[in-house]
Amino acid sequence: MKFIKEQIKVARKNDPSLNSIWEVFLSVGFRAIILYKISRFFYIHKRYFLSRYFMERSKRKTGIEIHPGALIGKRLFIDHGTGVIIGQTAVIGDDVVIYHGVTLGGTGKEMGKRHPNIGNNVFIGCGAKILGNINIGDNVKIGANAVVLNDVPSNVTVVGIPGKIVKF
Amino acid sequence: MKFIKEQIKVARKNDPSLNSIWEVFLSVGFRAIILYKISRFFYIHKRYFLSRYFMERSKRKTGIEIHPGALIGKRLFIDHGTGVIIGQTAVIGDDVVIYHGVTLGGTGKEMGKRHPNIGNNVFIGCGAKILGNINIGDNVKIGANAVVLNDVPSNVTVVGIPGKIVKF
Amino acid sequence: MKFIKEQIKVARKNDPSLNSIWEVFLSVGFRAIILYKISRFFYIHKRYFLSRYFMERSKRKTGIEIHPGALIGKRLFIDHGTGVIIGQTAVIGDDVVIYHGVTLGGTGKEMGKRHPNIGNNVFIGCGAKILGNINIGDNVKIGANAVVLNDVPSNVTVVGIPGKIVKF
Numbered sequence: 102m103k104f105i106k107e108q109i110k111v112a113r114k115n116d117p118s119l120n121s122i123w124e125v126f127l128s129v130g131f132r133a134i135i136l137y138k139i140s141r142f143f144y145i146h147k148r149y150f151l152s153r154y155f156m157e158r159s160k161r162k163t164g165i166e167i168h169p170g171a172l173i174g175k176r177l178f179i180d181h182g183t184g185v186i187i188g189q190t191a192v193i194g195d196d197v198v199i200y201h202g203v204t205l206g207g208t209g210k211e212m213g214k215r216h217p218n219i220g221n222n223v224f225i226g227c228g229a230k231i232l233g234n235i236n237i238g239d240n241v242k243i244g245a246n247a248v249v250l251n252d253v254p255s256n257v258t259v260v261g262i263p264g265k266i267v268k269f
Numbered sequence: 270m271k272f273i274k275e276q277i278k279v280a281r282k283n284d285p286s287l288n289s290i291w292e293v294f295l296s297v298g299f300r301a302i303i304l305y306k307i308s309r310f311f312y313i314h315k316r317y318f319l320s321r322y323f324m325e326r327s328k329r330k331t332g333i334e335i336h337p338g339a340l341i342g343k344r345l346f347i348d349h350g351t352g353v354i355i356g357q358t359a360v361i362g363d364d365v366v367i368y369h370g371v372t373l374g375g376t377g378k379e380m381g382k383r384h385p386n387i388g389n390n391v392f393i394g395c396g397a398k399i400l401g402n403i404n405i406g407d408n409v410k411i412g413a414n415a416v417v418l419n420d421v422p423s424n425v426t427v428v429g430i431p432g433k434i435v436k437f
Numbered sequence: 438m439k440f441i442k443e444q445i446k447v448a449r450k451n452d453p454s455l456n457s458i459w460e461v462f463l464s465v466g467f468r469a470i471i472l473y474k475i476s477r478f479f480y481i482h483k484r485y486f487l488s489r490y491f492m493e494r495s496k497r498k499t500g501i502e503i504h505p506g507a508l509i510g511k512r513l514f515i516d517h518g519t520g521v522i523i524g525q526t527a528v529i530g531d532d533v534v535i536y537h538g539v540t541l542g543g544t545g546k547e548m549g550k551r552h553p554n555i556g557n558n559v560f561i562g563c564g565a566k567i568l569g570n571i572n573i574g575d576n577v578k579i580g581a582n583a584v585v586l587n588d589v590p591s592n593v594t595v596v597g598i599p600g601k602i603v604k605f
Contacts, residue, residue, distance in 0.1 A: 118525040120485035127493045149288035157295045183520045184351045189286040204395050227540050230413040245566040245584045248413045261598050262429050317456035325463045352519045357454040372563050398581040416581045430597050
């Protein structure tokens with residue numbers, strides 16, 4: 102399948118500690134995306150309880166929670182993964198790399214569309230929180246433990262609490 | 270039971286992605302509070318090993334660790350939950366909302382009462398760490414990834430490292 | 438065995454909520470170090486798939502991921518543990534205490550040796566991220582949620598994003 106080939110390709114590109122392609126099948130990032138696809142299948146067919154069951158199963162088994170309502174692009178790579186939360190109305194572009202502890206969440210003040218839009222080729226460092234219905238541009242790097250609450254243009258690096266642009 | 274009714278009520282209020290009340294029973298926050306109650310039962314009866322077993326089981330199955338010695342108020346809502354740690358001597362008021370990655374912990378310097386007291390109607394954002402025997406007032410909001418090491422008065426918002434009051 | 442004796446000793450020293458030494462065997466920190474030792478055995482004998490299997494098993498069961506290539510010193514104590522990630526080329530000295538959510542990771546820019554070296558008697562607070570091939574001296578304390586990207590001399594305390602020295 103194309104999806105598996107792509108996942109092996111991004112894992113080889115992003116994880117220098119990989120020794121063989123079989124190890125990809127053990128990784129929690131790969132498993133979480135498979136479980137997301139199952140969860141999303143039931144979600145689209147309005148079997149919400151089953152959908153939620155697979156989402157919670159993914160959280161228990163992989164530490165990664167991707168809400169089936171989220172839209173994820175091609176070649177998403179989730180490294181390490183423990184504690185990753187991706188909210189219901191989040192939208193993720195292509196070639197995004199997400200590390201453990203990242204949240205694409207809400208601020209608790211909005212209803213409806215309340216989670217961020219992430220552009221293409223974005224790198225989100227471990228522990229970063231991106232909250233609210235905001236837009237993150239293409240080729241953005243977000244530093245570890247940063248808290249991003251506002252729109253971010255393309256081609257910049259953001260660090261700190263609250264997230265500030267440090268490099269163009 | 271009253272507890273289950275309350276949990277369903279707070280889940281509906283705080284989680285806009287919920288589609289039916291049955292999904293509450295799948296959520297890790299609900300399960301962790303049940304396991305805390307079991308763990309606390311054995312703790313009060315001085316069966317410390319059994320008590321610890323259920324605490325560690327909760328951590329494995331839900332990612333949430335609530336020490337059986339902690340006192341939690343009514344209608345505590347733990348959303349997402351992965352990585353939540355609540356220490357032995359922590360005290361939590363009523364109607365508190367805690368997100369994933371929150372720690373109510375110690376600083377490693379104190380013995381005895383060494384974890385925080387949280388007031389009523391407090392909102393603690395994802396990844397926030399509240400450390401030491403400090404008092405957090407009522408209606409406080411604590412931002413994502415904040416580190417709070419000092420007392421916080423009521424009705425304020427705290428963000429950053431170390432946590433600073435930004436809004437009255 | 439000497440290792441088990443040492444682990445009991447450090448757990449008693451660092452965890453005031455412990456009621457008996459048997460509880461050490463339930464703790465995820467203890468289990469993760471056992472699984473690391475198994476994983477490392479297969480790693481040294483170049484059975485990389487088996488090695489990776491035990492690393493991923495440790496992550497699923499304990500929330501702690503220690504790459505078998507990492508070198509850890511004596512009497513390492515991992516408290517709570519959920520979300521701890523220790524990278525392939527990390528080196529940890531003796532008597533180090535690591536809390537939950539700590540990452541000893543890479544910056545994504547380096548190849549080869551790309552994870553930090555930690556000195557002896559270092560205390561790393563919950564949620565702290567130490568990234569890149571940097572050196573952390575002896576007797577250093579690193580605050581909760583700090584992000585450390587540069588070398589740190591001995592006998593200092595580091596807090597914030599990016600990590601700054603606050604106390605000598």
